[in-house]
Amino acid sequence: METTKPGTAIRVRGLRKQYGAHTAVDGIDLDVRTGEIFALLGPNGAGKTTTTEILEGQRDRDAGEVSVLGADPARADRAWRARIGIVLQESKDFAELTVREIVHHFALYYPAPRDPDDVISAVGLADKARSRTAQLSGGQRRRLDVALGILGDPELLFLDEPTTGFDPEVRRRFWDLVASLRDGGTTILLTTHYLDEAEHLADRVGVLAGGRLVDVDTPDRLGGRHLAPATVRWTEGGTAREAVTAAPTALVAELAVRLGGADGEVPDLAVDRPTLEDTYLKLIGEAR
Numbered sequence: 001m002e003t004t005k006p007g008t009a010i011r012v013r014g015l016r017k018q019y020g021a022h023t024a025v026d027g028i029d030l031d032v033r034t035g036e037i038f039a040l041l042g043p044n045g046a047g048k049t050t051t052t053e054i055l056e057g058q059r060d061r062d063a064g065e066v067s068v069l070g071a072d073p074a075r076a077d078r079a080w081r082a083r084i085g086i087v088l089q090e091s092k093d094f095a096e097l098t099v100r101e102i103v104h105h106f107a108l109y110y111p112a113p114r115d116p117d118d119v120i121s122a123v124g125l126a127d128k129a130r131s132r133t134a135q136l137s138g139g140q141r142r143r144l145d146v147a148l149g150i151l152g153d154p155e156l157l158f159l160d161e162p163t164t165g166f167d168p169e170v171r172r173r174f175w176d177l178v179a180s181l182r183d184g185g186t187t188i189l190l191t192t193h194y195l196d197e198a199e200h201l202a203d204r205v206g207v208l209a210g211g212r213l214v215d216v217d218t219p220d221r222l223g224g225r226h227l228a229p230a231t232v233r234w235t236e237g238g239t240a241r242e243a244v245t246a247a248p249t250a251l252v253a254e255l256a257v258r259l260g261g262a263d264g265e266v267p268d269l270a271v272d273r274p275t276l277e278d279t280y281l282k283l284i285g286e287a288r
């Protein structure tokens with residue numbers, strides 16, 4: 001086995017997982033670099049949860065090499081577990097306890113936890129610290145999950161669909177929190193169905209489809225997106241016009257000369273490139 005390079009938080013080669021006759025993970029190679037936010041995208045059933053659970057040491061694999069923070073998660077010990085943080089899809093249930101009681105209690109499990117009250121503030125729950133969890137909204141419960149995930153000051157944080165049910169403002173604040181964790185040196189593996197979330201947060205994204213990793217790249221280069229032609233739209237002589245071109249700047253310059261009015265504006269001008277969602281849908285369509 002090759003050794004894990006410095007700067008590699010997660011290294012996976014030839015990972016496979018069967019559930020009976022069904023192949024959920026079909027030979028994945030993946031490297032997540034230390035200090036990056038890596039988003040794993042893919043349709044329902046693509047194998048994201050199975051893969052992350054194997055990386056977290058919560059599920060056995062059938063084949064392949066896996067190194068997470070330099071150890072094999074299938075054989076990792078308590079000291080290794082203290083170096084990772086996990087935020088699962090499902091909230092834990094502590095209805096009778098207050099936010100403060102829960103966070104202070106869980107801090108006892110870690111050798112070098114963050115200050116519990118600081119963590120409560122960081123996830124924006126300071127004004128709910130004395131509320132029982134049964135009284136929290138869905139988004140607030142999710143933030144409590146995140147608080148518990150980051151409490152141990154993990155080197156590597158797994159976030160499984162962290163912002164499901166968040167309102168747009170809370171989602172933005174949560175993104176700021178995740179970005180600040182990365183800026184503080186935490187490596188983050190994020191699974192999400194929100195393409196805008198991946199685009200905003202991720203340094204790199206991987207697209208899983210049918211248990212295979214079909215592409216890995218930065219959000220702006222995924223699937224050759226940066227090379228894709230642009231669609232230029234404008235109105236000419238009262239008619240809507242459209243052209244697909246690899247050189248939109250030249251076309252816009254020509255339109256400006258030909259059609260620009262007194263103010264130099266081309267009527268109804270728009271230049272569109274494929275969005276991350278367009279590219280993602282194309283990639284998973286091709287993988288079928």
Ligand SMILES: Nc1ncnc2c1ncn2[C@@H]1O[C@H](COP(=O)(O)OP(=O)(O)OP(=O)(O)O)[C@@H](O)[C@H]1O
Pocket residue numbers: 019022023024042043044045046047048049050051
């Ligand atoms: N415990 C299990 N037993 C049998 N099949 C399973 C089990 N867990 C997952 N699967 C199957 O393996 C495949 C991959 O599932 P997985 O949960 O990893 O997908 P996912 O990408 O996380 O999906 P989602 O976006 O819905 O969370 C699916 O076809 C699923 O039905």
